[in-house]
Amino acid sequence: MQLNRLSRALGEHHVVGCEDEDTDRVVKSAGRVLRILELFDVLKREALVSEVSELLEFPQSSTSVLLRSMVILGYLYFNPDTRAFGPTTRVALMGSWINGPMISDGTLTRLIDGVNKRTGQAVVLAVRNRIWSEYIHVAQATDPLRMFVVKGSRRPLVCSGTGLSLLAELPDSDIKRIALRYNAEADENVCLNTLLEQVNHTRARGWASSYDTVTPGGGMIAMRLPQFLNDERIVLGIAGLTSVLRENEDRFVLAMQEEIAENIAGARMEPPQLLAV
Known part of the structure; x- marks a missing residue:
């Protein structure tokens, strides 16, 4: 496009x-x-x-x-x-039966709208698609100076905020394979040690951030959602201008945590406990 x-x-x-x-x-x-x-x-x-x-x-x-x-x-x-x-x-x-309770009762809609209203930034839902993080839903920013994020966009798992949140769910052996495949297919040279440090940092604090990595001047703050009924891993992200996200990082993270806890019953935001292999 x-x-x-x-x-x-x-x-x-x-x-x-x-x-x-x-x-x-x-x-x-x-x-x-x-x-x-x-x-x-x-x-x-x-x-x-x-x-x-x-x-x-x-x-x-x-x-x-x-x-x-x-x-x-x-x-x-x-x-x-x-x-x-x-x-x-x-x-x-079409597809209304997928994750039925989460969709039919408006849980995801309330969650996304809540974060969108509290931050004024674009809010995305992302899932893993092979070596990519794919935006399956976008609520556009309400601030006049904003980035319009195209639904269906894909970002590399190895160098994006939503990607790091998705990788944090995987063992290190899988992450290494994904990094090697990305380097081969995209003709890039992502440093594996640096990537693993970023993933471990994401696991420790429970959320990820990336600035100016894919879009110059733009960034993402991302956080995983509790596991859904069909076992699909979904990440919630706030996308916006780097300057805005950096200045409001703590406030935006708190908004995501509070909205997840309020809208998703039994949500537990502790970092996943994974063994490095």
Whole structure:
């Protein structure tokens, strides 16, 4: 997704996000359908074929075919007055059974809204996707000077705040394998000893922070959530300008801890006890 074009479409000055395309591992049409749905989730409005094609850099002819196919299947609707497309209620109801109690009673929504209101910053939920931390939900910042974080963005586990929180749940042997794989695939040279020091620091205090590592001028404060019913590990993060996060770090961490304790029954925020191997 072209962030400069998305910035214009959204009317935002600072749009951040990145994706691991994996074009050699994904069936092209399937990947494009999911990216179309994710784009509508970011835009939160109808969009013309030409806009979807431009923002996702898809050929306009195949984009038109995909959109009309999704209308036939019931996942999109077509507005004949505006000549634009939008997602249907069927999309909104998909997946409601996953982590049912956490979703159906509004627990996650209250948690995210609470942190968002108390900090004014963007709040994200992130999960592990192979060697990446992926943002599966974003509540945008309310402060006028803000960063717009794109849902679906991915950050390396080995050099991001949400990534460090996810790595803290793993034994050191797994972390070493992830670091080696990242260095090979991304052609980077992440220092393993430094990474393990950062992970141990995260385990000790129960939260992680990263500044100016992926986005210059931007950072993340992240904290794991109690384990959910389907065993998926989810991390809560606050994203914003580095200067704002550094100045308010203690206050933001306290806000996350208090909102987790209030909204998730039985939440225990002690660092995980893992053996280094």
